[in-house]
Amino acid sequence: xxxxxHCSIGTPGQPWGSAxxxxxxxxxxRKRSYETDVLGAIDRLRDRFDVVEYGRLEYGPxxxxxxxxxxxxxxxxxxxxLVTGGVHGYETSGVHGALRFVDRHLADYAGRVNVxxxxxxxxxxxERIHRWNALAIDPNRSFREHSPAPESAALMxxxxxxxxxxxxxxxxxxxxxxxxSEFRPALAxxxxxxxxxxxxxxxxxxxxxxxxxxxxxxxxxxAAVAKVTHIAPADAKGEIIGSRVxxxxxIEYALKKxxxxxxxxxxxxxxxxxxxxxxxxxxxxxxNAAQVASVCAALAYVLAPR
Ligand SMILES: [Zn+2]
Numbered sequence: 001x002x003x004x005x006h007c008s009i010g011t012p013g014q015p016w017g018s019a020x021x022x023x024x025x026x027x028x029x030r031k032r033s034y035e036t037d038v039l040g041a042i043d044r045l046r047d048r049f050d051v052v053e054y055g056r057l058e059y060g061p062x063x064x065x066x067x068x069x070x071x072x073x074x075x076x077x078x079x080x081x082l083v084t085g086g087v088h089g090y091e092t093s094g095v096h097g098a099l100r101f102v103d104r105h106l107a108d109y110a111g112r113v114n115v116x117x118x119x120x121x122x123x124x125x126x127e128r129i130h131r132w133n134a135l136a137i138d139p140n141r142s143f144r145e146h147s148p149a150p151e152s153a154a155l156m157x158x159x160x161x162x163x164x165x166x167x168x169x170x171x172x173x174x175x176x177x178x179x180x181s182e183f184r185p186a187l188a189x190x191x192x193x194x195x196x197x198x199x200x201x202x203x204x205x206x207x208x209x210x211x212x213x214x215x216x217x218x219x220x221x222x223a224a225v226a227k228v229t230h231i232a233p234a235d236a237k238g239e240i241i242g243s244r245v246x247x248x249x250x251i252e253y254a255l256k257k258x259x260x261x262x263x264x265x266x267x268x269x270x271x272x273x274x275x276x277x278x279x280x281x282x283x284x285x286x287x288n289a290a291q292v293a294s295v296c297a298a299l300a301y302v303l304a305p306r
Contacts (some may be wrong), residue, residue, distance in 0.1 A: 008025075
């Protein structure tokens with residue numbers, strides 16, 4: 001599906017040092033504006049929702065203020081839902097899906113659940129359309145104590161008081177062709193490892209928590225998204241990107257052990273969405289709609305009486 005490539009920075013077999021990381025950084029260019037696309041959209045939500053600045057990233061001369069949006073009628077007696085987008089800045093529909101959910105749906109949950117939305121966790125990478133932050137670190141392997149990624153550390157500080165109170169967390173991602181053509185080769189080069197080609201699944205899938213799987217919850221989301229875009233089939237080995245498919249469109253990772261965003265709370269219900277924007281069968285509009293459908297289905301499931 002994608003052509004094998006390699007990353008030309010550094011010496012094969014040797015992990016990058018600061019010189020190689022500096023070369024990599026010098027090759028990254030700003031391609032779009034966090035201020036225009038994200039902060040502009042957040043400003044338009046301020047009359048209806050509470051907006052909190054939860055941190056600032058300083059990269060050279062650049063500063064990025066980090067924002068989260070909260071239900072205006074926050075009530076500690078209600079359950080809490082967490083939605084995160086743009087942990088990988090290049091995964092566009094995660095950011096715009098989160099913002100669209102707030103704009104079109106968040107008000108519907110007033111009085112039923114508190115919702116906290118961090119729509120663009122990694123804004124430097126949003127602008128560069130990259131997976132890593134400016135330190136060549138993947139924030140989504142860095143949700144751990146003493147995190148080396150300031151994006152991850154800031155989100156963990158925001159969420160820490162709610163860790164035991166969050167009932168459901170939906171972390172919005174994409175799996176793209178550039179994962180295989182650009183980001184996995186760069187990862188192998190950075191770590192001094194050989195690049196082993198894989199394949200990118202065509203369609204939407206979810207990642208559950210292998211330590212606390214919730215298959216019924218995941219299937220409720222899959223059923224809702226299937227009305228918007230196609231679900232990734234398992235490959236010939238019964239896998240999606242190298243992990244066993246546990247139910248249609250669902251794989252599992254050990255979220256906390258891997259330092260993944262979806263593991264930052266002790267929520268009973270956690271999922272990571274993986275939208276596939278490079279499919280000939282999916283438009284950007286469908287990708288945003290699939291993210292919104294995921295969040296709405298997750299909330300509907302946890303709020304349903306049972
Ligand atoms: Zn991602």
